[in-house]
Amino acid sequence: QKEVEQNSGPLSVPEGAIASLNCTYSDRGSQSFFWYRQYSGKSPELIMFIYSNGDKEDGRFTAQLNKASQYVSLLIRDSQPSDSATYLCAVRASGGSYIPTFGRGTSLIVHP
Amino acid sequence: ETGVTQTPRHLVMGMTNKKSLKCEQHLGHNAMYWYKQSAKKPLELMFVYNFKEQTENNSVPSRFSPECPNSSHLFLHLHTLQPEDSALYLCASSQELAGGRDTQYFGPGTRLTVL
Numbered sequence: 251q252k253e254v255e256q257n258s259g260p261l262s263v264p265e266g267a268i269a270s271l272n273c274t275y276s277d278r279g280s281q282s283f284f285w286y287r288q289y290s291g292k293s294p295e296l297i298m299f300i301y302s303n304g305d306k307e308d309g310r311f312t313a314q315l316n317k318a319s320q321y322v323s324l325l326i327r328d329s330q331p332s333d334s335a336t337y338l339c340a341v342r343a344s345g346g347s348y349i350p351t352f353g354r355g356t357s358l359i360v361h362p
Numbered sequence: 363e364t365g366v367t368q369t370p371r372h373l374v375m376g377m378t379n380k381k382s383l384k385c386e387q388h389l390g391h392n393a394m395y396w397y398k399q400s401a402k403k404p405l406e407l408m409f410v411y412n413f414k415e416q417t418e419n420n421s422v423p424s425r426f427s428p429e430c431p432n433s434s435h436l437f438l439h440l441h442t443l444q445p446e447d448s449a450l451y452l453c454a455s456s457q458e459l460a461g462g463r464d465t466q467y468f469g470p471g472t473r474l475t476v477l
Contacts, residue, residue: 282463282464284465284466286468291473292470292471293450293452293468293469293470293471294405294452294468295468296465296466296467299463299465301463338405340466342464348459348460348464349395349407349410349418349459350466352404352405353404354402354403354404355404
């Protein structure tokens with residue numbers, strides 16, 4: 251059973267701070283990692299994809315992947331109230347059906 | 363603006379009704395997915411089609427029936443649903459089922475309420 255674990259939160263941070271969201275996964279053969287943002291009542295929107303160990307930066311977002319420790323993180327710098335949403339982590343294994351497994355998501359609240 | 367559209371956006375139906383959800387993708391993708399998202403639960407994969415062939419049926423009750431006439435269109439036919447089937451139904455597409463960098467893109471969803 252492939253598992254993707256996220257703390258459901260809510261994670262509350264003040265405006266301008268760094269929000270750190272974490273995701274751990276059980277399948278050591280996992281190959282691709284995705285972060286989606288989902289606003290209440292809306293569908294998930296892809297914000298980051300990471301494939302290799304290390305960091306990947308896109309604007310205020312940084313994804314950090316550590317395959318040895320089996321976790322992937324999402325950092326949001328200079329958090330804004332508009333970043334308040336649920337962040338879903340998805341992990342795809344290197345073999346099998348290639349369909350990503352989603353975590354439950356972490357609710358982030360950025361307060362002014 | 364999403365390249366995956368879903369209709370209707372909202373649907374209220376009785377337990378004896380028959381209705382269909384429609385999904386269309388304009389991204390040239392070959393894989394399409396149905397997910398169910400209930401409150402406080404992770405996304406539940408329902409069905410997967412790759413090049414119009416169904417590759418996954420994740421133990422979904424027979425009151426849900428998928429149809430994929432071509433790589434751009436996906437339907438979910440509903441009949442004799444139960445109140446616990448009320449949820450957000452999401453369609454997604456990706457280039458094709460393969461390892462590496464294949465990425466899913468989601469439609470806006472259909473909010474279904476079963477009375």
